[in-house]
Amino acid sequence: LMARALIIPGASVHWYDKPDARNPRVAIIMGSDSDLPIMKDAAEVLKTFDVPFEITIVSAHRTPERMYSYALSAKNRGIHAIIAGAGGAAHLPGMVASLTTLPVIGVPVKTAAMNGVDSLLSIVQMPKGVPVATVAIGNAYNAALLAIKILAVEIPASVTGELSQYQEDMEQSVLIKAEKLE
Ligand code: RP5
Numbered sequence: 001l002m003a004r005a006l007i008i009p010g011a012s013v014h015w016y017d018k019p020d021a022r023n024p025r026v027a028i029i030m031g032s033d034s035d036l037p038i039m040k041d042a043a044e045v046l047k048t049f050d051v052p053f054e055i056t057i058v059s060a061h062r063t064p065e066r067m068y069s070y071a072l073s074a075k076n077r078g079i080h081a082i083i084a085g086a087g088g089a090a091h092l093p094g095m096v097a098s099l100t101t102l103p104v105i106g107v108p109v110k111t112a113a114m115n116g117v118d119s120l121l122s123i124v125q126m127p128k129g130v131p132v133a134t135v136a137i138g139n140a141y142n143a144a145l146l147a148i149k150i151l152a153v154e155i156p157a158s159v160t161g162e163l164s165q166y167q168e169d170m171e172q173s174v175l176i177k178a179e180k181l182e
Helices: 033-048 064-074 092-099 117-124 140-152 157-181
Strands: 026-030 053-057 081-087 104-109
Touching (some): 026 064, 026 140, 033 053, 033 104, 033 140, 064 092, 081 092, 092 104, 092 117, 104 117, 140 157
Parallel strands (some): 026 053, 026 081, 081 104
């Protein structure tokens, strides 16, 4: 059962390079469709940088077998990094990390009960030996940027170039604000 349901129409696959046109490089997964309003930020960033990705729902608790097969097959399918978002007892990123050698970036999704602190602690407090790179609560945006940085180690300079430009633009926007205050 290796369904790859794509839940954002038109955002399923984006490519930066013709030979890789059919190969998503980043996987965005989440425990529930209720995580989508947060996780779509990651999809938007990947689209902006023209990085091919897939996005779907994989629940550690509700679809454990799907999580298993998804995590075990991700590397062979050409995925380079997995962004996993979950809320509450957020076991998806850690469980996926335990099943693959790919880097996993965890996104703690904000919850009603504890504002996402439960999600953050569930994701960040991994045991020694099973790392998950955890971003701030709700910051799927940063998860995608980190995934792009991982990819940029070995993919065409076009993406690396765009990253440098992104960082320069960010610096300039702060410097302009600082100048206005002086
Ligand atoms: C987690 O439980 C999901 O990642 C989601 O953040 C949370 C609530 O899920 P729903 O009850 O909205 O499906 O597994």
